[in-house]
Amino acid sequence: MAGTLSRLTLLTCLIMLPLALNAADGDIYPFDSEAKQERFQELTKELRCPKCQNQNIADSNAPIAQDMKDEVYRMVRDGASDDQVVDSLVARFGEFVRYKPQFDGRTLMLWATPVLVVLVGFLTVAVIVIRSRRHGESASSLTPEQRQRAERILKDSR
Template sequence: MRPFLIALWLLIMPQVVQATTDVYPFESASEQERFRELISELRCPKCQNQNIADSDAPIAKDMRDEVYRMMQDGATDQQVTDALVSRFGEFVLYKPDFNQRTALLWATPLLAVLGGLLVVVGLVIRARQQGGAEPPLSEEERRRAEQLLRDRDGGV
């Protein structure tokens, strides 16, 4: 039983050590809040849609360390984000700036809504033009339908 517990402890221990949270000392609560805001606005390049504040990936820890180091060196928020964007690309920004490269990204929701409205308007116009009424049956179609109904009802 004892070897089993030792093996279990050896398996669990790395996860416990990794689960420890980073502790960054700040001089004021406003600096700590600024740090939290910055790391919550930056996306982890490895994770799927997770900010670096919540990510356990090693790259996210490196990014948090870099944000902290730059803040301690007196960098502004813009300088911090610019440095991380230059290193990792605009993917790390949850709200990328509007420019020539990101215009389609910002315009896609608007284009999708406008496209949907055009489809709905087109369907409504076509339905109104058709009048919604089916063309009347020809005399032969009417006789054939009556014959089918009589055959179904057993010739009544």
């Protein structure tokens, strides 16, 4: 019974830990309005940590992510727009910090690659289907002798 209770307590602590850490994040960055707090949270979720790569700066504990959060906090507190905040961090850390890069000449291949891969896939399937139909039609035409031989083989096997 004591083992089950300690496991349940441990599980509860593990479930509550992320919630406590998230709540603590709001206390570290106090804002004078709820709107600025929400903007800060949205911006930190939209920006990628350069060190962690697949984590946003809101979830990252890396020192560089902390620096980025501090910069976002300062700019939001001082009244900067979302675009100004993102542009400032992109200028400092590069386009990589955006989870959704803008469409321009540098990111053309990034946006076009999925479309090209799907088109190539469809064309490959179409070519395979067309070739198999053509090959199937030519292979199925038997000469009368071959047809009679096949019928004899089938009759003998019954």
